[in-house]
Each structure stands twice: as structure tokens, then as C-alpha cells.
Amino acid sequence: MSSLLDNQRDSLDPAVVAVADRMSDSGHKVTRPRLAVIEAAVNAPGAFSVADLEHWLDQRAESPGIASIFRTVRLLTDLGLFQRIHGAEECHRYIVSQGHRHYIVCNNCGALASFDECELRELAERLERSTGFHIESHLLEFFGRCPRCIE
Amino acid sequence: MSSLLDNQRDSLDPAVVAVADRMSDSGHKVTRPRLAVIEAAVNAPGAFSVADLEHWLDQRAESPGIASIFRTVRLLTDLGLFQRIHGAEECHRYIVSQGHRHYIVCNNCGALASFDECELRELAERLERSTGFHIESHLLEFFGRCPRCIE
DNA sequence: TTTCGTGCAAACCTTTTGCAAAGCC
DNA sequence: GGCTTTGCAAAAGGTTTGCACGAAA
Numbered sequence: 001m002s003s004l005l006d007n008q009r010d011s012l013d014p015a016v017v018a019v020a021d022r023m024s025d026s027g028h029k030v031t032r033p034r035l036a037v038i039e040a041a042v043n044a045p046g047a048f049s050v051a052d053l054e055h056w057l058d059q060r061a062e063s064p065g066i067a068s069i070f071r072t073v074r075l076l077t078d079l080g081l082f083q084r085i086h087g088a089e090e091c092h093r094y095i096v097s098q099g100h101r102h103y104i105v106c107n108n109c110g111a112l113a114s115f116d117e118c119e120l121r122e123l124a125e126r127l128e129r130s131t132g133f134h135i136e137s138h139l140l141e142f143f144g145r146c147p148r149c150i151e
Numbered sequence: 152m153s154s155l156l157d158n159q160r161d162s163l164d165p166a167v168v169a170v171a172d173r174m175s176d177s178g179h180k181v182t183r184p185r186l187a188v189i190e191a192a193v194n195a196p197g198a199f200s201v202a203d204l205e206h207w208l209d210q211r212a213e214s215p216g217i218a219s220i221f222r223t224v225r226l227l228t229d230l231g232l233f234q235r236i237h238g239a240e241e242c243h244r245y246i247v248s249q250g251h252r253h254y255i256v257c258n259n260c261g262a263l264a265s266f267d268e269c270e271l272r273e274l275a276e277r278l279e280r281s282t283g284f285h286i287e288s289h290l291l292e293f294f295g296r297c298p299r300c301i302e
Numbered sequence: 303t304t305t306c307g308t309g310c311a312a313a314c315c316t317t318t319t320g321c322a323a324a325g326c327c
Numbered sequence: 328g329g330c331t332t333t334g335c336a337a338a339a340g341g342t343t344t345g346c347a348c349g350a351a352a
Contacts, residue, residue: 003327029326029331050316065334070317086290091242092316104284113282123270124293131264132298133255139237141290142275147283154352180306180351201341216309221342243341 005030015042019081019096026079033064037072046112047085047093047105085112088143106146113146156181166193170232170247177230184215188223197263198236198244198256236263239294257297264297 005020012020012035019038020030028034040053050069057063073094076082083097087105095103101114124135156171163171163186170189171181179185191204201220208214224245227233234248238256246254252265275286 004325031325031332033333066316067318067335068333071332074317086237086242088288091237104278104282104286106284107287113278113284115278115282117274119270119274120291123268127255127264127266127293131255131266132301133257133264133293133295134301135255135293135295136258137239137294139290139292139294140271142278142284142286143288143290144284144286150283150285155350182307182351184308217341218310218343219308222307 003030004032004035008035013039013042015096019076022081023076023079028075028079033068034072036062036064037069038076041076041082041094041096046110047095047103049090049093086139086141102140102142104142104144104146106149107143108145108149111146111148154181155183155186159186164190164193166247170227173232174227174230179226179230184219185223187213187215188220189227192227192233192245192247197261198246198254200241200244237290237292253291253293255293255295255297257300258294259296259300262297262299 003024005017005024009017016035016038019042020035023034023038024030036057037053040056041048043056044052050066050073053069053073054063054066057069063069073082077084077094081097082094084091085093085095085103085105087093087110088107093110095112098114099116101116102118104113104115106112118138118140120138120140124138127133128135154175156168156175160168167186167189170193171186174185175181187208188204191207192199194207195203201217201224204220204224205214205217208220214220224233228235228245232248233245235242236244236246236254236256238244238261239258244261246263249265250267252267253269255264255266257263269289269291271289271291275289278284279286
């Protein structure tokens, strides 16, 4: 008997499949509501909130209900497949994780650009020596205006 | 007629006076409830939440009520006198601002260490050229374990 | 005196939870 | 079949707001 994910594999966006596979690999079931949430996330234009996902899904009459969206977002975030974006005000937006990357967030429209160089290792090591903290992770984001909003 | 702030100036912590003066300079009244909130913030051991401030003030029977604490924290944050600290989960803690500094947050107990070097100007300029964004600010924090929690 | 801030309680939103029914493997 | 997940509705937090009263300059 084949799984839901295998049945739909060919008709789904590869980015959706990639997330679903990793969810499956970590022992979680790939259900229709979860696939719908992943599709909504992959199709979001930038960082998305739970409300954004619900809105997108509502329009397609595929919304599994807000509680399930919250549960799925939390699960995927815990698995590292979604990543939280911190805005100056708003800290409850997410993106589909793309490994260790950092983001520039447009203060006006929320558009994102990403980059991977962060050159913080050396600084982190220096800080470990001077403060005695053991550093496990970091948060680096830039805020500003995207090209479209500058015009 | 002398202001509340002037009357109490000598008996207050200089750090409280510094914040109150800047609040006054920007045209906001320095009232007893606001002074109490500033005192609570200055006396907090690390980053504080609104609930922390309320608790501290409650113990001294000086709490102006949660709504006023929220309003004061928001005002001081808008004025740049308080600064928001972003944790991995919790994004609603604040510190009394100390200019442009960055923080290392202990994932276990919330202790902070700060530093000022961030060497991000060059990276920011490179990113502006490559992405077309205009960068206005940044967020940089490290997370880990403080010396006490490592033991 | 006039304006700004306070305090209470109610409203609001977002997020979580309990639980019976349904779905996945 | 056994275990996980869902969906609803209700609860729980946390934050904001309306408005009459009080305080600051």
C-alpha cells in the first residue's frame, strides 16, 4: 500500500516534496492537511505568518483549521524545516528553511533577500574567550527597504 | 514649581535619572508610575518582560497596573531607551538601552553579556550592492550558555 | 487650566488544549 | 489494529483600548 506522499509525488512542487520527505524521515506522518500547509508555505511570496497560511488555504477551501496549521508550523519549526524570522515588531513569521542562511527583511513590504556569508565564527570565538559563554547559535538579520519599495 | 523628577533626583539611582531625563527631554511627563517602571527595569537582573516588571512592582506595592506598564514599556522602547531582546522562542523581553550594543543570551537562565564590536558595516555594504536593498538596521545576537550554567 | 497620563475592566487576538472522530501505515 | 493526527470549540494568555478620573507643568 502506497503512502499519500508517494501517490502525489509527481504532481507536487519539488520543494514541497523535499520538506515532506524530511518530515516523513523523522517519523511523522505526511497527511493531507500537512501537505496543504507545506504547499501554502512554499507558495508564500516571502516570510509568512500562520494567518497568511490560513488565508491562502481558505481561498482554496483547503484550510484544515487554524489549530492544525499552528500544530504543523510548530512541528516543522521544531524539525528545522521552517525557520523563524524576527522582525523589528513582528516575530511570528516563518520561512521554509534553506540551511544556514541569513535574511534582509524589507521594513515596508516584508520582502526577503538572503545571504550565507556571515563571518561570525571568529567574532564568536573571541566572545567565548572574553565572556566565558559557550555560544551555540546566532541570529543575524538586516532590515531596510527592498529595491521595489525604494522607488 | 519643581518637577517630580527634580524633587527625587538625589534619591534615585543615576541610571533611573538618565532614562527619566531623556524621557522628559522628548516631551513626555515623568510621573510616579513611569518612574516606578524605570526603577523596576534598572533593577532587573537581566532582560525583563512586562510580567517581570509587574511582579517586582507588586512586591513593593507600587505596581501601577499592567496596562500602564505596557504603555510605559512601549513608550520607552519607541524612544529608544529600552531595547527589545529576541530569544529563540521568547521575543518579548527588554533591556535598558545602552547605545548600539549586541547581546549573548543564555539559553538556560537568560543571563546576558554584551559587546559592541560587530564589524557588519562592510558586509552590509556588500549586501546593498548585491541585493539592491537599502539597509537601515540590523539584529545580531548570540545564544548559548553562560559560565554559571555550563558548570 | 489645560493637557497628558492613569487605572480599571472589558475587548481583542493569537495560540494552546481536550477530546471524540477520522486517517495513516 | 494500533497509534497518530484532525477538527472543533472552548480556554488560556498576553496585549490593547475606552473612558472617567487624577496629576503634572
